[in-house]
Amino acid sequence: MSDATLSLKKLIWRRFKRRKLGFLSALLILKLTLIFLCADFIAPYDHDVQHRRAPYVPPMWDRIHVWDENGPSWPFVYGLRRVPHPEHIGVFRYEEDVSQRFPLQLFVKGEPYAWWGLWEMDLHLFGTGTAANSPGQFFLLGTNQSGQDLFSQILVGGRTSLVLSAIVILSSFLLGVALGGISGYWGGWVDTALQRLVEVTMGLPRLALLLALSAAIPSKAPPMARFWAIAGVLALVSWAPLARVVRGQFLALREEDYVQAAKAIGASSARIIARHILPNTTSYLVVAATLAVPGVLILESVLSFLGFGLNVPLVSWGLLLKQVYESFVTNLSFYPWLLLPGAFLFLTVLAFNLVGDALRDAVDPFTVDAT
């Protein structure tokens, strides 16, 4: 089929698919989002429950056994036995207690949770199905100093970060599209005034202001109130560049023939904006949104890392990394797996960057394909 017969959407899709890395990253993001949305179910433990008898358990992905003395067997783990480190006082190691064997089970009953805060459930995708104080536990990515399962924490933290970014991007987009649209469509003194506002906002020291604003949120506020406040604060500092993009698009499209034609037959401004201009800016808006996600993810985790972001019992990747930093000498010397949330953060940001790049190239009609 020749390019001329394809719709713009199909053209963009075709060009996007051609960028292998970007396409793979989009799939990765999709998968991660699905996993994070079902975080409570996929996580084998409640992320907040402390397993007092199992602090600093190393990742157990290499302790899954599929072979015993009788040949192949259903995957199982041995019981954990804590032994002191031969050289360092206060540091413990975990050995496999071969006398006890715990098969890994699918759809197992475990610690109860409320799925999305609504449905009480205790079904988990996998686990050993033993009580919290039993030696037979399966900590896929290990535990931290209070025996909380790192894998569950990473999943729940990823959900927090992604939901927060989605809220921030959505609200700053509403603000940016509304103000940018008004500014670009009406022009004149409205445009001048709004552009001054955008300039002032962009001229503010972003992180310094963000820190001051988050520090102003009372520390005794309930965690969810804090979550919403942080989201609001992040939206407040990130709407301005978007408004600028939207304004540019509106300014250009305002002069197009079809907009003039709509005006000539007496369409209202609201109709022209909603039916004629906005649909034509969607591709740019999607690109801008994708490229804005990494910034928001990073800002949120930096805030949490510096101690002004989310608080326990909420978890986020930045918060988990802050806990690593708090006693970094022992943590990094003996328990390096605690850095794993960082790997997840890096991969997610990388994926969003790659998708954003690929989308931008696919949407831009003036780039020449390399193939």
Next chain:
Amino acid sequence: MLLFVLRRLLYMIPMLFLLSLLSFAVMQLQPGDFLSKFALQLSQETMAQLRERYGLDEAVWVQYWKWIWGIVSRGDFGMSFETQQPVLAHLFLNGDRLGWTLLLTGIVFLFSWMLALPLGIYMATMAHSGRLWSWKSIVSAFKAPAARAQGPRPARWADGLRAIGVWLINALAMVGLSLPNFLTALLILWLLVAVFQVGQNFGLGISGLFDVEYRSAPWSFGKFLNFLWHLWPVVLVVGLGNIAQLIRYTRANVLDVLGEPYIQTARAKGLQERAVIYKHAVRNALNPLVSLLGFWIPLLFEGLLVAAFVFQLPVVEFAYWRALATEDQYVVMSGLLFFGLVLLLGNLLSDVCLALVNPRIRYE
């Protein structure tokens, strides 16, 4: 030009006024009284004195007025309740914080531009050459001669190396873009602690800009080496993201210029490729980069804030973070004002530099 600078400086006054209002408002949002948090450290008399001086018992607008009037009339930005010093001394002088901030920012800035500009230019020329620097070209370059002697020009070893270089720089740019600077800092800490076995003693040897024995010693060669040893983590933490972005910007801009007709003319009249790139392409591609000078300042600030937090550096950013953590109000408000001022000055500087680099730009 002078008039332009003056006018811009005048424009800054309303901006700074707005910023001062904003930072005051942010601080008013905090629950409770400024001083009550420091009730244990301060005596009754000083408390009363401070209340009187900054009008803490009076209406909000009186407080604001007293603060602003103190700044305008006496250069008094308030007092740090933590150290009971004037704010300016607290923010800028303790251990020469302002000096270190400027020095470190300058070093990182120079380093990242000196590294990223050549890399970006190289990437642009490679992209412009019209050949695909994919893994296929690497494979075909290292294949046996008979197998690769197809196509317009046989791929050579040099092409394979070039393709690897392009791939590496691309990877560096993408990783640098996606690695949050606090994560870089944590990875460097891991490298220092777990691999180099430094800082086992409560992080000594990592934190600060010098080891303990050098801290109050006069400058010597040993102290300088020690400084370098403490410098590279900071440079990496602050610089990596900058370098990645700068490579991408430079590449895009140089690539744009390389498509211009005057580049073709320069080639057609027989100029050497080196002259075409450096005299014609790069000089014209620099303009948009210079106009972004002001844009790097927030990035440098954010990076240095994180580095200062992780490595406990004696810089202004650390004082700001500490003031936020201890709720030292006047320091926070003045810090916000200061960072806003730096941002405004940076934008002005980039406009001035733009006029210097590009004679076509006149500010009349």
